[in-house]
Amino acid sequence: MIKTFSDILNGYHAFRDKYVHGDNAILQYLANYGQQPQAMVVACCDSRVDPALILQCDPGDLFVVRNVANIIPPYEKDAMHHGTSAALEFGVCYLKVQNLVILGHSNCGGINALLNPENLSQNDFISSWVSLINTPRNCQHDADECARQSLIQSYHHCLTFPWIKERLEQNNLAIHLWYFDIEKGEILTYSHQKKLFEPLE
Secondary structure, three states: OOOOOOHHHHHHHHHHHHHOOOOOOOOHHHHHHHHOEEEEEEOOOOOOOHHHHHHOOOOOOOEEEEEHHHHHOOOOOOOOHHHHHHHHHHHHHHHHOOEEEEEEEEEOOHHOOOHHHHHOOOOOOHHHHHHHOOOOHHOOOOOHHHHHHHHHHHHHHHHOOOOOOOOHHHOOEEEEEEEEOOOOOOEEEEEEOEEEEEOOO
């Protein structure tokens, strides 16, 4: 059931009861000792795909950056604005996360915008952003397959970041490509060996 804004505000009070006033006082610990997440997640902005909820994580467990269609752009060191790249640099180089999860999903609005730009009534930034995905011919009419293929493209973009590639080669970082099926509530993970997505065990 969709929550009203009043319900959301009530959730804030429940959050404080659990994480601030509760026995564990997780936020007090995080404030005193800082964050040390073992995993970073690059996820979509879609309200149905919340990494912390799907993975049942507490504050401090995940370092998360979200953007339209969960895209990792290629490495471009210039004077432009690179929000996702800056988050990657912070997570990988400073927090030293050991796992990087790129989390795509079914029914993605960003992917649909890529495949059907004519349906966008307001389009100052969206088409330019999603154009980072090179649409394979075999999925130009299948948004969910395109979403899965875009995960593989983002993986290859990761390899253009020198400090990501270095940590991969040193086995200090693992990259996981996950696809979340909203209807089934199931994660599929990409196998580089089999070259296919299979249920996450």
